[in-house]
Amino acid sequence: METRRKWLVAIRRDNFNVTPHTRVCSQHFKKNDIREPQTETGRRLLVKGAVPSLFEWNNFTVPASRPGVWERRERLPPPVLEDDTVVDDEEVCMDHDNASPPDPAVVDLALDDNMSHREEIQRLKQQVEKLTMNQRFGIHRFASSDKDIRFFTRFASYDLLMRFWALIEPSLPYMVSVTQAQRGTFTEPTSNVTHSLQPIDEMFMFLSYLALGSKQRDLADRYGVHQSTVSRIITTWSNFLYTVLGSVRIWIPEEKIREHLPAEFKDYADTTVILDCTELRCQCPSSPLLQSETFSTYKSHCTLKGLLGVAPHGAVTFISPLYAGSISDKQIMRESGILSLLRPGMAIMVDRGFLVDDLVPCKIYRPAFLSGRSQMSACEVRETQAIARLRVHVERLIRRVKEHKFFDTEIPLRLFGNINQLYTVACLLTNYENGPLVKAWAKKPE
Template identity: 75%
Template sequence: MFQQQFGFQRISNSKAEHCCVPFCKASSKYSKVLSFHTFPSDTETRLKWFAAIRRDCSRHFKKEDFRVPVFNTGRRMLKRGAVPELFEWNNYTHPGTEPMVWERKRSHPPLLDHDYASAPDPAVVDLALDENMSLREEILQLRKQIEEQTLNQRFGLHRFAGSDKDIRFFTRFASYDLLMRFWALIEPLLPSMVSVTQAQSGTFTEPSSPATPPLQPIDEMFMFLNYLALGLKWHDLADRYGVRQSTVVRTITTWSDFLYTVLGSVRIWIPEERIKEHLPEEFKDYGDTRVILDFMELRCQPSSPLVQSEAFSACKSHYTLKGLLGVAPHGAVTFISPLYAGSISDKQIMRVCGILSLLRPSMAVMVDRGFLVNDGVPCKIYRQPFLSGRFRMSAYEVRATQANARLSVHVERLIRRVKEHKFFDTEIPPQLIGSINQLYAVACLLTNYENRPLVKA
């Protein structure tokens, strides 16, 4: 079958030569590997040819009958006296002749298909599994080393774990121990945190850059506390933590919403009997005081003309938001109102914020002398000259009564606990206006966790 299919390979030639040996079908028309030779001119040799055959074809000569051609493209020449000896009737073989196509096919048996379903040697499988496990462990170790190197290089809480002074500076928490207690309180609730996407937060887009490893949750919280405690700019926080500014904005927004939900679910208004139990010595002459009230203001950048017209404060000559804050005598924040536009009056805030519904005739509130709200307050109001928003009293006021002086220092320290957050000194950008109430409330509520209460010795 092979001989019939591949036996004759036609080549282009101007003339064709044929072998004259009986039963030989070789022709230069169908094979370019054969050479054809005329009968020799030497009479004796010619007679020998005639005796052997009466035809000329190279495949009937032995390899040693040929002379090596001078050029590779030259025609092979027979040696003098060479006589054809290889014929079909004597089962000729010619190792020097390139086999025909069908001969090559027959000389190379077909390759057997691989049996992919056959089971491999168990020893080979065990060796491969051991090698895979070894490579996997090596990859895990390298990954762990990279994460540790990244962690050591990145700004985060781990750098300041041994310094309560640094913890106080960066977070306003009095000590690392207090910060870790707060973390233990909120960590179990982290799975319920909803991350704010860039589209939801309305932040700007930034050009693409190589991906950076995400921050650990505890470092995200640390970044959020840095923002409140130091009032750092987004660019500064992004450089410190090695992230994008958009990541900083999303982290601040996400954590303000999360902590607002967690901390805001705790009732902070304290019953009268508990206030009396922890009443500081400075308040011995004002034992019925339940809360110290003060107004808090934040500067902002309104995002629309309508908000600008409502937020402009003629007193401050700036766009502001204002809220009412209440602090118990022993230092706990017990009331936080929503923020209102800076153009609203103190009386209006008192009427709508909800504080009046918590006061009873048996109670007393203590306010700054600039706090001129008396109408509608259902209890006694202590308006002392030392509560004037100043950090120091005049020499006359200090000499007037030492008790009032001690009370002055104590109350100012209570209010300063909240205002120590530099967040209150910064100007709130438009991107955070939507989360300003959460940020403000969380900054005030954190005071209850950052410091130990100021109670009687």
């Protein structure tokens, strides 16, 4: 508005009605007020803040063009003005022809201002978007680094993570959030439920929670949401993945196992599953009775205990619920449900502590033990060493599960209602996160 006022003052025309089509000729501006075009087809533009200053009232006249060498100058008759001649205000400023079509160099101040403002707004938008992308914590921030993806999720690469996302994404409309469960509105479509984060970033948060053992308050600060929102997201996703991944049959029929049996198992070709127990340290309950039930003499601490089964080629094929740490290996075999999957003609491979011969209907491969003898026979030693070499794969699998730092610390009592889901999901994720347990087992490209 200030520039407009200056223009009107400089033009000095009474009753001057300015319309969107009003133009001021470029000859009313000084040379340094005009910015020359950058290209041949470009337009000349005004310098910001330029004001027309060359008018007849300040003794400015348009210099006459210099005639060519062969042109004759035309003598003009002297002007004759009668005393009663009135000069119209319109003619005062018309020191050159404005009746012809506007010159391309004619500058529209409003258009110039709008254009410069648009450019500035676009530049600032791009800058804000770039800063937001750099600051926003989520999967897209680390998409270009497999090393970062491995650190935050335990998935070996971004490509593997996206393949996993493609598997579970079709089930997202059926996800029941904790808020819905509390209200009892299980039939509401989740498309009507507002999310603080994109679903893929919610998954990334949940995987980071397991992989790094991050505190909920830390995650709330990273993602810019409330801590209660983080708690709801973690519970919702643990239940969702527990349901979706748990609906996939992981127990592999024995004929399929034999089709993909690694060469290392040729002497134990009927092995269907390698079994072992794992224990997770937990917070000791205040009740003496519960303390005695969860106390593990092996760990000398309160624990939760589960049974894991691994196929010879390295895939998780059985996951039991978690039990109190005082449960015996024999009792966990009886209560876990593994016995219903075993048939005559199969074989299982276990540690020497699994004395379950009277429970299972199949063959057992187990390292020999002395049982009161001074030493084992040479045949028993060789067999024990061979079984130990093969059983190391289930130990590697357990190590992969415990690479999720969530299980490094004591599991607090407040998570006992959700710990089975978290543990089961962590075990199932190992089937998607990595390659084969032994690199030599990787399928060679044809």
